[in-house]
Amino acid sequence: MQVFRQFFIASFPFSKLLALALLALAAALALPSLGSAQAPVVAPEDVSTPTPTPLALPSPAPAPTGPDFAAPQPMARTLHLAGDAPVTYTVQPGDTLFSVALEMGLDLTDVPCAVAPTFTVEQPLVIGDVLSAPPANVLCHEVAPGETVESIAARYRVDPAQIRSLPWNRLPAEGEAALVPRTHLRVPLILSPGRTAIDADLDFLLTMLNMPVDTSPFIVFAQKSASRKPTTPIGPVPADWPYGSGRFTWPVYGWLSQGYRFDHRAIDIAAPQGTPVTAADRGIVIRAGWNNQGYGRFVVIDHQIDYVTLYAHLDRIFVQEGEVVGQGQVIGTVGSTGNSTGPHLHFEIRDFGRLTNPLELLTAP
Ligand SMILES: [Zn+2]
DSSP states (O other), X not given: OHHHHHHHXXXXXXXXXXXXXXXXXXXXXXXXXXXXXXXXXXXXXXXTOOOOOOOOOOOOOOOOXXXXXXXXXXXXXXXSOTXXXXXXXXXXXXXXXXXXXXXXXOOGGGTHHHHOTTOOTTSOOOTTOEEEOOOTTEEEEEOOTTOOHHHHHHHHTOOHHHHHTOGGGOOOXXXXXXXXXXXXXXXXXXXXXXXXXXXHHHHHHHHHHXXXXXXXXXXXXXXXXXXXXXXXXXXXXXXXXXXXXXXXXXXXXSEEEEOOBTTBOSEEEEOOTTOEEEOSSSEEEEEEEEETTTTEEEEEEEOSSSEEEEEESEEEEOOOTTOEEOTTOEEEEEBOOSSOSSSEEXXXXXXXXXXXXXXXXXXXX
């Protein structure tokens, strides 16, 4: 989503931005419980009794005050809960940017900002290096030729001092440092004081993007199924056919307990421990085992059509790496392993390594 936002903020005229903000508001009105406090996980006994809470419109975040820019507050990028220790990962033999993104739960484009500010994607990863995930409210920017801290700050509508204040960037507090093209800067997404009305629109949009989405799958189905194009079934395929259809089915029957947000680019589906988890599409298992960075026991399936799906916190795993699985095949069971507060499936869809909103790709049941 940061990629999306980067494009979005950089390229969209603000009339469009405002229109999108209004769209987001319209979406908010369609949801029953935006703005309500949300438990991280819905207990299984609550699953069958959805109780919509009264609509509460979000109020935009208050503008920062004070003569100086406050140091950006890091916001934990976590699988589920804020306030966890930063996610670190030690580079293993054979690792690539893609495998590191999977292990750390990062978008592929954010991995360079877990390595070092001097890192370029042409450089090899160093075995044994300890990588640290950037906070969720930080954007990873690849420096283009001719760019300066000022021009980058202007692009993201933040103050240059906020970029310089991040120790990770290793920039001098004053003066223009020469930036090396292809290296990376962390850009905090915090708006500076003294904003214009246009800034307020952006602020509101960011507020909307930051809202936890707590809604029922039934509403989601109603929203999404209307615009979905029908797909043509390709018929039976050989057992070892490794290619997915691009038409994803729900991996577990349960309750949507966490939606897709900037700091949780996945969905959580709560279900009783032991509920079967199925492959959302045909593909090859590229990971089946334990992950130390919070996923717990997890399975990753490469659908060979640019899409990869990830299933985390599993109790049991029934597949092995290298195995071809069919759509709907049981690959494991719901559990609460890793960074999890109760039985649920954490489900990601990655498109070319970029985390996308599964709700926009899952078919209605
Ligand atoms: Zn999750």
